[in-house]
Amino acid sequence: MRRKESVRLHRHKHISNRHLAERYYYAGEHETVTNIRLTQYNATNLHTRNLRTDETSFRKLADANSINWFQVSGLTDSEAITRMVNEFGMHNLDAKDILTPQHVVKIEEYDKHTLIILNSSYYNANMELNSEHISLLITGNVVISFTESNNPVFEDAYKALESNMLNIRKKGSGLLLAFLLNTIIANLVEAASKVEEMLEDIEETLLDIKNDQGNMGQLIQQHRKEYMIIRKNSQPLKEQFAKLLRTENGLISPDILPIYNDLSDQLLFVIQTTESCREIISSLVDLYISNNDLRMNAIMKRLTIVSTLFIPLTFLAGIWGMNFKIMPELDWRYGYGIAWSLMLLTAIVTWLYMRKKDWF
Known part of the structure; x- marks a missing residue:
């Protein structure tokens, strides 16, 4: 039955979720079956278990005396995701944003909820740039992360919980959110730095006209596309990130504010690196044309x-x-x-x- 649902949703990939509707579908390309893992922790205990997508109530599973982290991997089961979002007090339109990878990066604040829509960029083992749509929903002591695939994007955050890094188990959901954001932003930093390094290698090759420069044009174009993806994912996030620093819902306590300031600095580094990449690409194009001449x-x-x-x-x-x-x-x-x-x-x-x- 799960497979039939996945195939049926595949036929709706042409739907962009741009129109108002009673139900929204996942509009991305990943076919990962939806899995949900619940991690609950406090100062003394840490427990993780897998949940079914047809649970009677996700909200009732949340423990009032613990921080509850719902990890949702795979967005193909749009009905379960919409139901989860509704149970925690959010609107169907928020579920639409989560199910739409083409959605703009944003941080939306409500009285008791915070919704973060963003994209992560990282290089895989084959040095191919991947971009994944990620959503984070925070309400009280509940944090819900939505990812398109089952890639271990937040594995470092889970390891931090196991080792109780920075006394994370004694803190509120704001510190867990900081670790999740740090993973995403660290990927952006590494991706931007990698693009800059590769562009500098191309520059060294082009400066020596005796080198073989047969495929340099294709490499420049490829890295230009990668730079554009990273810039598209990082620049709006930097502009929206200030909303978190001004939050008034108690999500960020004064003791963890320096961590969020550091995340803001890392985002600024990504922006500066992408600007450097833009200048390098411009000079590489001129240099490549000049070498051809x-x-x-x-x-x-x-x-x-x-x-x-x-x-x-x-x-x-x-x-x-x-x-x-x-x-x-x-x-x-x-x-x-x-x-x-x-x-x-x-x-x-x-x-x-x-x-x-x-x-x-």
């Missing part, structure tokens, strides 16, 4: 030299190839050798003259 000029120069060498030879061959009846050279015994000697001498003199003028 230089190589073309060098080729034309060599062809011109060859043509210049053959111009006097062609002239001599043209004279001796005329059909006049009286041409004394044709009756010379050594005329053939003299002709060859004269042409070789002419070519050598021409070559030495151009060499002396430093034309090549």
